[in-house]
Amino acid sequence: MTLPIEVRGLTKTFGDVAAVTDLSFDVAPGAVTGFLGPNGAGKTTTMRMMLGLVTPTSGTATFGGARYTDLRRPTSTVGAVLDSAGFHPGHTALDHLRVYARMGRHGEARVRHVAELTGVTAFAGRGTRALSTGMRQRLNLATALLGDPRALLLDEPGNGLDPEGIAWLRRFLRGLAAEGRTILVSSHVLAEIEQLADRVVVISGGRLAATAAVGELSGAPAVHVRSPQAGPLAAALPGARVERLAPDALRIHGLTLPEVAAAAAAASVPLHGITLERPTLEQMFLHLTGGSR
Numbered sequence: 001m002t003l004p005i006e007v008r009g010l011t012k013t014f015g016d017v018a019a020v021t022d023l024s025f026d027v028a029p030g031a032v033t034g035f036l037g038p039n040g041a042g043k044t045t046t047m048r049m050m051l052g053l054v055t056p057t058s059g060t061a062t063f064g065g066a067r068y069t070d071l072r073r074p075t076s077t078v079g080a081v082l083d084s085a086g087f088h089p090g091h092t093a094l095d096h097l098r099v100y101a102r103m104g105r106h107g108e109a110r111v112r113h114v115a116e117l118t119g120v121t122a123f124a125g126r127g128t129r130a131l132s133t134g135m136r137q138r139l140n141l142a143t144a145l146l147g148d149p150r151a152l153l154l155d156e157p158g159n160g161l162d163p164e165g166i167a168w169l170r171r172f173l174r175g176l177a178a179e180g181r182t183i184l185v186s187s188h189v190l191a192e193i194e195q196l197a198d199r200v201v202v203i204s205g206g207r208l209a210a211t212a213a214v215g216e217l218s219g220a221p222a223v224h225v226r227s228p229q230a231g232p233l234a235a236a237l238p239g240a241r242v243e244r245l246a247p248d249a250l251r252i253h254g255l256t257l258p259e260v261a262a263a264a265a266a267a268s269v270p271l272h273g274i275t276l277e278r279p280t281l282e283q284m285f286l287h288l289t290g291g292s293r
């Protein structure tokens with residue numbers, strides 16, 4: 001059975017800090033949903049509220065209609081990784097898994113299985129102090145999977161992973177989603193979410209900024225041009241939005257690179273450089289929110 005997640009009006013204030021304000025979104029089964037926002041946007045607080053670790057000031061989060069704290073077998077329903085600080089220094093990776101398995105009443109066969117699935121087997125006997133960031137992330141994932149949960153909440157699982165690690169995580173999470181699981185993955189890195197997720201929930205300042213398919217995220221890239229005749233070039237680009245970055249540098253929105261190159265050639269303007277520029281997280285926010293923030 002699939003397990004949709006519904007977040008409705010979640011709000012948390014710590015004293016006079018509004019960490020999360022009236023946040024509502026859905027996480028659908030069978031897909032990887034990214035939860036994207038800059039540092040301090042409220043991602044961790046939201047996930048902690050979803051798991052009943054922080055009491056919301058108001059609002060609810062439900063898994064298949066039930067709050068986490070009302071689930072009969074929570075670890076078999078929702079697997080979560082919220083931070084990677086909790087490794088006992090005297091434990092091996094396998095010890096760590098076994099401790100969590102005992103708490104959730106999962107047997108040794110399950111420990112071996114999740115260790116195999118996540119690649120933890122390769123370093124099962126190594127002390128947790130000697131694990132690389134990538135190994136810790138795998139061990140966290142293995143721990144979250146112990147109860148064979150239908151939903152996964154992962155806070156920054158790509159943090160500190162190299163490109164190969166991200167590629168592995170992408171395949172792994174997509175495989176879990178293809179089995180019908182509901183997966184929410186937070187990150188403050190746009191490029192990471194673009195790789196890992198199908199859909200994305202974007203928050204900023206504790207509020208929902210947008211929900212979108214990953215393909216809709218960044219908007220079209222801009223064209224960055226260097227030319228000793230930047231002024232005449234700008235004048236030769238009707239319909240485009242042109243930012244003058246320096247006397248000899250322009251950022252052009254609304255045209256493709258070949259269109260800019262053709263316009264420069266037609267106006268006999270020499271180009272010293274022309275590149276496509278991917279939008280930054282900030283520019284993406286502007287794009288998604290129509291410039292309203």
Ligand SMILES: Nc1ncnc2c1ncn2[C@@H]1O[C@H](COP(=O)(O)OP(=O)(O)OP(=O)(O)O)[C@@H](O)[C@H]1O
Nearest residue numbers: 014017019037038039040041042043044045046188
């Ligand atoms: N226990 C707390 N007491 C006071 N303020 C808090 C507490 N927890 C979080 N905050 C504040 O709430 C806001 C949101 O923090 P949160 O950790 O949820 O953001 P985040 O999006 O997860 O950021 P990061 O990517 O840096 O982990 C921040 O301003 C933070 O300082």
